[in-house]
Amino acid sequence: MIYASDCVRRKPWGLSFEAEPCEIAGLRKALRLHLTLWGLPELVESAQLCVTELTSNVIKHVGAGTPATLAVSMSGTRLRIELHDPDARALPTLLSAEGEAESGRGMTLVDAVTDRWGVILRVDSKVVWCELATGLTDQNGHTGGPRVAHAEEYLALYGAARHPRPTVSGRLSAAVAEEAAIDLIADLLHWLRAHGCDPDEALDRAQMHFESELA
Incomplete structure (x- = not known):
């Protein structure tokens, strides 16, 4: 995982x-x-x-x-x-x-x-x-929030399916998790295209949601 x-x-x-x-x-x-x-x-x-x-x-x-x-x-x-x-x-x-x-x-x-x-x-x-x-528990950690918690759940499930063997926690796992997130986004774009949706439009809408919540 x-x-x-x-x-x-x-x-x-x-x-x-x-x-x-x-x-x-x-x-x-x-x-x-x-x-x-x-x-x-x-x-x-x-x-x-x-x-x-x-x-x-x-x-x-x-x-x-x-x-x-x-x-x-x-x-x-x-x-x-x-x-x-x-x-x-x-x-x-x-x-x-x-x-x-x-x-x-x-x-x-x-x-x-x-x-x-x-x-x-x-x-x-x-x-x-x-x-x-900061409210952090670790220097390289994050402050959480519902969306981050949901993303972690998805990444854990996705990572378990793609990488059955556990990875070592720490900097290595951070790099692996980043690649898993990118792979997950790519897979979702393929899913959208397969179901007749426009991946570019979906990305634009996701970016708009992301930026609006940072404001």
Whole structure:
């Protein structure tokens, strides 16, 4: 039987940019794209808030146009966001911003939506990082949902029929499960054609359903 419980590949990624207000929208868009591909759409809003605030801190306290790097990865089952900049002196501070205060809210917001955050100081740079809980039980796992649960049931039945011998769980089983999913889609397209249906139209409709549920 094929096990697809840990088949989400979340490779670390990063973007270098100049810390300008106009860059924030692009960073937020890239973050949304990657987290959606990672199967973590529920973290998009909080992660975008963190990136916005961390970038704004660099612009305000280090200077507009400062070269910076956004790095996103998994830290165990947490999502880790890092912002690298070349100033080891301007440190983020958690303030109690009350009332109508226009400043001091940045790290307070980050602190509110994350599990933890901190600063790594280097000789000529610093890294401000934060981590968000994902609800995952394994770094390569997924957060589930009815459709994912149904897909796993179908893949298990399909895999048992196509591959009677059990496969080893882990990275190998993830790759095998991906191939099984592709084979299953191909077989369903053949079934649709054999019954007089249009496979291309079915794919388009499935894609529309998929994208509408991600929105």
